[in-house]
Amino acid sequence: MAVGLDLLPRYLDPLPGGKGVVSAVDVIVNWARAHSLWPLVYGTSCCAIEMMATGAARHDIARFGAEVFRASPRQADLIILAGTLTEKMADHLVTLYQQMPDPKWVIAMGACTISGGPFYYDSYSVVRGADRVVPVDVYLPGCPPRPEALLHALTELQQVIKGETIRNRRASKELTTAPPVDRMAVDLAAWEEEQDEHIAEVEANKAAWKEANPDFQAYKHPKLDKPKLEAVERVKTPRRGALPSALWAAVAERFDGLSLATCDEVTEDALAAMDADSEAILDLVIDPERYAALVGFLRGNEATGCDMLHQLTAFDDGEQISVLVHLLSVSQGHKVFVRCALEREAPTLPSLSGLFPAATWHERETAEMFGVVFAGHPDPRRLFVAEGLKGYPLRKDWSDPSRVVAREL
Amino acid sequence: MEREQHIEVRPPSAGGNTEEYWLNMGPQHPATHGVLHLIVRLDGETVREVKPELGYIHRSVEKMAENLTLLQNIHLTDRLDYLSCHMNNHAVCMVAEQACDIGVPERAEYIRVIVSELQRIQSHLLWWGAFAMDIGALSAFLYGFAEREKITDIFERLCGARLTMNYFRPGGVAQDLYDGFEQDARQACSDILYALDEYQRLVTGNLIFQERTRGVGILSRDKAIGYGCSGGTARASGLDYDVRRDDPYGIYDRFSFDVPVATAGDCYARYEVRMEEMRQSVQIIEQALKDLPVGPIQAKAKPVLKIPKGLQVFRQVETARGSFAMTAIGDGTATPLRVSYRSPGFMHVAALHEMSAGFKIADLITILGSLDPVIPDIDR
Numbered sequence: 001m002a003v004g005l006d007l008l009p010r011y012l013d014p015l016p017g018g019k020g021v022v023s024a025v026d027v028i029v030n031w032a033r034a035h036s037l038w039p040l041v042y043g044t045s046c047c048a049i050e051m052m053a054t055g056a057a058r059h060d061i062a063r064f065g066a067e068v069f070r071a072s073p074r075q076a077d078l079i080i081l082a083g084t085l086t087e088k089m090a091d092h093l094v095t096l097y098q099q100m101p102d103p104k105w106v107i108a109m110g111a112c113t114i115s116g117g118p119f120y121y122d123s124y125s126v127v128r129g130a131d132r133v134v135p136v137d138v139y140l141p142g143c144p145p146r147p148e149a150l151l152h153a154l155t156e157l158q159q160v161i162k163g164e165t166i167r168n169r170r171a172s173k174e175l176t177t178a179p180p181v182d183r184m185a186v187d188l189a190a191w192e193e194e195q196d197e198h199i200a201e202v203e204a205n206k207a208a209w210k211e212a213n214p215d216f217q218a219y220k221h222p223k224l225d226k227p228k229l230e231a232v233e234r235v236k237t238p239r240r241g242a243l244p245s246a247l248w249a250a251v252a253e254r255f256d257g258l259s260l261a262t263c264d265e266v267t268e269d270a271l272a273a274m275d276a277d278s279e280a281i282l283d284l285v286i287d288p289e290r291y292a293a294l295v296g297f298l299r300g301n302e303a304t305g306c307d308m309l310h311q312l313t314a315f316d317d318g319e320q321i322s323v324l325v326h327l328l329s330v331s332q333g334h335k336v337f338v339r340c341a342l343e344r345e346a347p348t349l350p351s352l353s354g355l356f357p358a359a360t361w362h363e364r365e366t367a368e369m370f371g372v373v374f375a376g377h378p379d380p381r382r383l384f385v386a387e388g389l390k391g392y393p394l395r396k397d398w399s400d401p402s403r404v405v406a407r408e409l
Numbered sequence: 410m411e412r413e414q415h416i417e418v419r420p421p422s423a424g425g426n427t428e429e430y431w432l433n434m435g436p437q438h439p440a441t442h443g444v445l446h447l448i449v450r451l452d453g454e455t456v457r458e459v460k461p462e463l464g465y466i467h468r469s470v471e472k473m474a475e476n477l478t479l480l481q482n483i484h485l486t487d488r489l490d491y492l493s494c495h496m497n498n499h500a501v502c503m504v505a506e507q508a509c510d511i512g513v514p515e516r517a518e519y520i521r522v523i524v525s526e527l528q529r530i531q532s533h534l535l536w537w538g539a540f541a542m543d544i545g546a547l548s549a550f551l552y553g554f555a556e557r558e559k560i561t562d563i564f565e566r567l568c569g570a571r572l573t574m575n576y577f578r579p580g581g582v583a584q585d586l587y588d589g590f591e592q593d594a595r596q597a598c599s600d601i602l603y604a605l606d607e608y609q610r611l612v613t614g615n616l617i618f619q620e621r622t623r624g625v626g627i628l629s630r631d632k633a634i635g636y637g638c639s640g641g642t643a644r645a646s647g648l649d650y651d652v653r654r655d656d657p658y659g660i661y662d663r664f665s666f667d668v669p670v671a672t673a674g675d676c677y678a679r680y681e682v683r684m685e686e687m688r689q690s691v692q693i694i695e696q697a698l699k700d701l702p703v704g705p706i707q708a709k710a711k712p713v714l715k716i717p718k719g720l721q722v723f724r725q726v727e728t729a730r731g732s733f734a735m736t737a738i739g740d741g742t743a744t745p746l747r748v749s750y751r752s753p754g755f756m757h758v759a760a761l762h763e764m765s766a767g768f769k770i771a772d773l774i775t776i777l778g779s780l781d782p783v784i785p786d787i788d789r
Contacts, residue, residue, distance in 0.1 A: 041439045044466045045785040046491040046572055048443065049535070053561075053571075056554030071439040084785075089444060089465045092436055118485065122473040125464075144572050232512030232580070232708035237657050261721065279507060283721060308634050310725075315738050315747035324736070326723065326751070330634060330650050337721065358637035361759045369471075384464035384788060393472055394747075407476050 005029065009167045026165045033077075033103065034158040035065040040076035042096065044083030047110040047144040051082040059147040064154050073099040078157070080150070081136075084112035084119060085127045087403075088386040097134045105161070107153050108136040111143040118143065121407035124393050124400060125385060239278040241334025242303070245271040247282050250303035255294060259285045261339055283337040291323075291340045292350040298327055298336055299355055305329045306336050312352065312362035314370045316396045321347050321370050342372065351377040369394040427452055432770075436465045440543050440774045443784035445758070447773070454769045459762040467788040474748035479505040479579065479714045479737070482748065486735075487573035489750060490786035492532035493728035495525045498577035500735040503658060503724040505579035508716040508739065516704045517581035518660045523594060523697045524567070524576065526690040530601055531560040532729035533687050536781040540680070541612050543778035544621050549612050556604045563593050579714060581707030591698055598691045605687060613684070622676040626764040626776035629674060636760035639753050640731025641686060642780055645671045645678035652727035663700075664693045676779040683781070713743050730754050730781055750789055754782040 008025060012018035043051055054061045061067050070076040073096045085093060097104070108130050111117025116128030130136060137160055140153040210216070248271060252258055261283040263270040274280040286294045298306045306327035314323045325338040340349065351374040352359035363374045364383040371392040374380070391398045429452045436444040444465035450458035470489065474482050479501060486497035499521060506513065513521075538553025561571050566587050568576040576583050612618055628638070633646040643650060651668040653661040669685035671678035716722060716739025725734035731753030740746040757780045765773045 040437075042437055044444045046488055049491060049572055053554060053558070056558075057551045058555060058558045073437075083443075084466060084468055086464075086466055086468065088467065089436060092465070096437055118488065119468050119473070122476050123469045124472060125467050125469050146571060229580075229707055229709040230705065232514050234506065234510055234512040237659075238662065240655055240657075261719070281723065308637055310637060310732070311734065311736070311749070311751040313736070313749045315749075317740070317746060324721075324749075326734070326736070330648060333655050335656075335723070337723070356637070357632070357635045357763075358756055358759065361755065382464075384467040386464070393469065 005166045022167065029166065030162045030164055034161040037066040037078040037154070037157070038068045038070050038076045039066055039078045039080050040073050040096065040100070041069045041071050042079055042082065044085065044089060047082035050144045050147055051080055051109065051150065054147040054150045059151065061151065061154070064151060066154055074101065076100055077104050078107065079104070080107045080109050081113040081130045082109045084117070085130045085133065086125045087127055088125070090127050090133045093133055105137045105157055106134055107138045107140055107157060109140045109150060109153070110145055111141060114139050114141060121405055124389065124403045236278045241329055241332040244274040244280055244282045247304055247334065247336060250301060251284065251297070254297055255290060261285050281335050281337055283339065286338055286340050288340055288342060288349055291338070292352065295325060295327070295338060295352055296355055298338070304336065305332055307331065309352065309356035309358045309362070310335070312359055312366060314366045314372060316370060316394065318396050320344065321372060323349060323366065323372060346373065347371065348373045348375055350375050353378055368392070371395065429457060441777065442539065442782050445782065445784050449770065449773065451770060456765050456768055456770055456773055459765050459773065461758050461761055463788050465788065466785045468785070470789050471748055471750065474745065476744055478743045479745070483577065484573065484575045487575055488785065489752065489789060490728055490730065490733065490783045491572055492535060492783055493528060493730065493733070494574050495528045495576060496726045496728040497733060498575065499525060499659065500724050500726045500733055502577045502579045504722045504735050504737050505714045507724065508720065508722045508737070509579070509711050509714050511580040511710045512708050513581055514705045514708050515702045517706045519697050519701045520582050520586060520706065521577060521659055522661065523694055524564070526693045527560050527563065527594065527597065529690045529729045530687050531557050533683050536683065537608065540778040541618070543774050544618060546612060546615070546618065552608065552611065556601065559597055559600060563590070563597060578707065580710035585706045591701065594694060594698060598694055601687060601691055605684065619677065621775055622680060622779070624675050625768060625772045626676045626779060627674045628760060628764050632760060632763050636763070637756040638731070638760060639756070640727065641679055641682045642731065642757050644669060645682045646674035647672040652725050652732050656725060658724065658726060664696050666693050676775050679779045715739065715741060715743055716745050717741060728753065730783065730786070731757070752786045752789060754780070754787045758782055758787055
């Protein structure tokens with residue numbers, strides 16, 4: 001139908017009165033298109049909930065003729081970009097957009113799809129603005145926007161559609177090929193220089209004016225009284241499960257030369273202090289050779305009985321990579337932490353996936369974020385980040401200026 | 410028992426000559442609750458293997474947190490699990506409170522409990538609607554959202570936001586309750602109880618619903634522990650663990666409430682557990698409203714919240730999905746050395762293969778819906 005309509009102006013416009021006919025066709029076609037938009041079911045994060053709320057009973061997007069949410073892009077003509085767009089998702093968004101038949105429109109919903117929003121700084125995976133990937137017709141600010149705001153964006157889009165004409169139907173909008181890097185960062189240095197000059201000029205003017213008017217006193221705003229806050233004593237939550245000293249006794253019997261991360265030397269006083277503090281958790285430090293043996297012991301031993309791997313992660317203190325294991329005893333309720341420091345070059349540890357199936361994914365994450373190699377891992381693939389990302393992002397010495405806009409502290 | 414049958418019995422047409430094939434579900438798919446990508450190995454309609462592919466909404470929150478103070482971190486945790494943002498905020502605030510030794514006034518503690526439990530109900534209502542919609546009952550979605558909007562209204566009046574609240578602060582909460590909050594909360598509670606009875610008549614007893622959820626997606630207790638499952642998913646498998654009761658935080662040890670546990674471990678058990686959890690949340694809210702004291706809502710906190718060098722602070726909370734934990738390691742400055750979040754849904758999706766192998770592909774949708782995943786929480 002669209003192709004037929006395109007030909008209409010070519011034949012009708014030269015005829016007397018033909019232009020009026022084309023305009024009348026415009027009005028009818030645009031009216032029909034604007035009031036029966038079929039959105040695609042596309043939502044990546046928080047905004048999707050507000051999009052669902054807009055579709056639900058109270059806000060009822062059907063009042064504006066856009067309630068036919070389609071699961072297939074081939075049946076949709078509107079894509080509401082609800083939620084953050086990441087690099088890994090960007091390729092898929094392009095595919096979705098290209099699969100939609102013309103004419104098609106895009107609403108960028110929320111701060112993330114406009115500019116990256118809260119994830120503008122320091123994020124290595126977020127595309128700072130969906131308009132770097134697909135052309136956007138209506139920008140809808142908010143984090144997340146209210147359902148009423150989405151309805152407003154929809155009516156704005158209807159106005160955009162009603163302004164279109166079949167005479168020069170928008171050429172199928174070109175997809176941008178620019179890589180998802182920050183446009184701001186390129187001009188930032190020049191902009192800062194300009195700002196510095198401007199500030200210097202203003203300061204000079206101020207100083208000159210002060211010299212000319214020495215008696216001037218600036219107006220002071222009245223201020224609201226700040227409520228006086230009082231410090232409250234902290235109430236610690238009671239402890240569940242075995243005492244740290246009992247756990248330590250069970251572990252130290254089997255493993256020599258263990259130490260605790262919380263104190264320099266494990267003495268009876270230190271253990272008694274840990275027992276007295278209901279929030280203290282046994283934080284064992286172990287060497288890489290006996291790491292798997294210790295975790296296996298903590299799991300199998302009756303006194304410790306840590307049957308659940310709560311989390312496995314790592315941290316980088318600038319010198320070493322330390323792997324952290326959080327174990328939980330579901331039956332008794334206590335927690336035991338294990339940490340194991342590794343060298344930065346080729347850190348290797350045995351995999352815990354045989355002991356705990358939960359470790360499989362945690363180890364995949366730790367491997368891609370810190371470069372720790374888990375020997376014997378059944379599925380050593382990447383978990384989160386896109387293929388193109390080089391290095392290990394959560395290491396302190398990692399940087400990638402093409403992706404990251406660093407926040408200045 | 411039922412599950413073994415599914416695995417043993419091959420389709421009659423198979424004859425050992427069928428070819429297995431891979432199917433990509435997502436990342437853009439209406440039933441994957443966002444942008445989860447499931448790579449499924451199928452034999453006819455029977456699922457042989459499920460490989461979830463993550464990272465489509467990985468926003469590097471943990472990296473960003475290394476350049477933010479704890480206070481600046483609160484709003485980012487809103488956007489992890491946006492259906493339990495009060496609880497996520499609670500975890501961040503408790504980390505700051507433990508690291509800097511800040512107390513919380515009584516009234517603030519009660520407010521925290523009340524809004525957290527209201528949000529648990531709100532989240533479960535959304536899950537109920539979406540789960541029923543996954544199975545094909547579209548009207549349940551409208552019912553669930555209609556009830557959910559009432560609680561959203563309360564939150565909007567309370568802190569100005571409908572979804573990302575950013576309401577808790579180290580040492581208290583951002584604002585005091587508005588006039589009439591208690592009345593609104595009581596009204597919401599009685600509305601929920603009435604609505605839950607209605608939902609029982611609408612969905613729970615439905616024959617199609619029962620057929621599609623009973624005996625589907627069984628997760629044994631051992632597997633639930635092994636995969637680190639928590640929350641309703643684990644409790645439906647007979648794992649009697651609730652952070653509110655077994656690792657109490659805030660003032661949860663003052664309230665009497667039941668932790669619903671089922672042993673079947675199938676989708677219907679998970680459904681039953683979550684429906685009962687809503688009733689228990691109402692009970693907690695009613696107790697808290699009865700005892701709500703008058704007084705300050707914010708204690709004096711340090712202007713700069715520093716975690717001492719080398720200290721590892723770990724706090725876990727029970728969100729609507731399970732155990733959410735935040736670990737912060739300090740380096741003595743205002744920004745932590747490392748922040749890591751332990752999200753409950755991450756482990757549930759890891760266990761998806763265990764639950765769905767041997768079932769039909771339509772059951773995979775049911776199983777995924779019954780886990781109540783929030784993908785930004787999984788990907789972080």
